Amino acid sequence: MSRNWVRWTAVGAGLLLGAVGSVLSRWKHRRLADLAAGSELVTTDRGVVEVARRGSGSPVLVLHGDPGGYDQGLHVGDALFGRDFEVIAPSRPGYLRTPLDHNGSFEAQAELLVALLDELDVEQAVVVGLSGGGPTALQLAAEYPERVSGLLLASAITTEIDERLFDTGNPFVDPLLTSTPVLDVQSGVFALFHRFAPDRALEQLHEDLSNLEGEEFDAYVDAIVTNPRYREQSLAFFSTILPIGARIEGTLNDERWFRELPRISYERIECPTLVVHGEYDGAVPIEHAEFAAESIPNAELLRLEADHAAWIGPGSEDAWQAVDQFTESSIAASERRTA
Numbered sequence: 001m002s003r004n005w006v007r008w009t010a011v012g013a014g015l016l017l018g019a020v021g022s023v024l025s026r027w028k029h030r031r032l033a034d035l036a037a038g039s040e041l042v043t044t045d046r047g048v049v050e051v052a053r054r055g056s057g058s059p060v061l062v063l064h065g066d067p068g069g070y071d072q073g074l075h076v077g078d079a080l081f082g083r084d085f086e087v088i089a090p091s092r093p094g095y096l097r098t099p100l101d102h103n104g105s106f107e108a109q110a111e112l113l114v115a116l117l118d119e120l121d122v123e124q125a126v127v128v129g130l131s132g133g134g135p136t137a138l139q140l141a142a143e144y145p146e147r148v149s150g151l152l153l154a155s156a157i158t159t160e161i162d163e164r165l166f167d168t169g170n171p172f173v174d175p176l177l178t179s180t181p182v183l184d185v186q187s188g189v190f191a192l193f194h195r196f197a198p199d200r201a202l203e204q205l206h207e208d209l210s211n212l213e214g215e216e217f218d219a220y221v222d223a224i225v226t227n228p229r230y231r232e233q234s235l236a237f238f239s240t241i242l243p244i245g246a247r248i249e250g251t252l253n254d255e256r257w258f259r260e261l262p263r264i265s266y267e268r269i270e271c272p273t274l275v276v277h278g279e280y281d282g283a284v285p286i287e288h289a290e291f292a293a294e295s296i297p298n299a300e301l302l303r304l305e306a307d308h309a310a311w312i313g314p315g316s317e318d319a320w321q322a323v324d325q326f327t328e329s330s331i332a333a334s335e336r337r338t339a
Helices: 002-037 070-081 106-119 131-143 173-177 180-196 198-209 214-225 228-239 248-258 287-295 316-338
Strands: 040-044 047-054 059-063 086-090 125-130 148-154 273-278 299-304
Touching: 002 180, 040 106, 047 070, 047 106, 059 070, 059 106, 059 131, 070 086, 070 125, 070 228, 070 316, 106 131, 125 131, 125 316, 131 148, 131 248, 148 316, 180 198, 180 228, 198 214, 198 228, 214 228, 273 287, 273 316, 287 299, 299 316
Parallel strands: 059 086, 059 125, 125 148, 148 273, 273 299
Antiparallel strands: 040 047, 047 086
């Protein structure tokens, strides 16, 4: 009897693991298929870029954070610009379907994006650097001023930071943490929380994005989950990090380059610049915003009572209004200069 119990327990465990693995595999393939269907691959003279475009009007180039991809750029574009502008959202090198190749540095990424704008026949755009997309946005504005009508830095990294989501420096642990099976399981768990325990998922998300603690943090999260718009936007943002495995190469590359900043001649940035940052940002300290505002000529700093996701939670209405005014004025000023 005991032997039979052990045998059937082992068989049951094997079947359960197999079923879980099958479910994870189907979810991942479906998710990647949906992402591929929402974008196109553009071949430039600097390499292939995955990009999605939405809306109409003056172009806005949105550069996602880490981990992220074009879907995160569209999410931020929807939150900040609606459909009044044409949002151009590429996947930066190493994310989703944009290969890393030789475009790992932020200088190379800026060159790649200029080549993308050439292929899309876009002469000039307002450039948005979100979180880890900040250094590339800064590089674009500094090195290619004729292509940038305005620079918006949203919760952006602007100077060196030792951010290590996966790169612990341990030669034995790191390969395990970034292996496909581990990342797939982690992504699957996050997806389950997102679907079946969304409020708990949002609490965990903002716990990673905020430096608030105790009752202040609880009140902040409560303000998000009880507001339909904040809740919906936060859940949409949560999805833009999944599956993690399709974004890991770019994330690890970014983290290495973040530790070598600054590499940008901030004083060379001539275009109007708006820096938007949350006072409670636990992912990118607000000192990054202060540094940018002090280092870039004609930069304006908007401090919000928000965490890292400053465009989708409490205080985000102030961000939407400021961004709308900034974008309109930047485009108008650019048109006057070129008239």
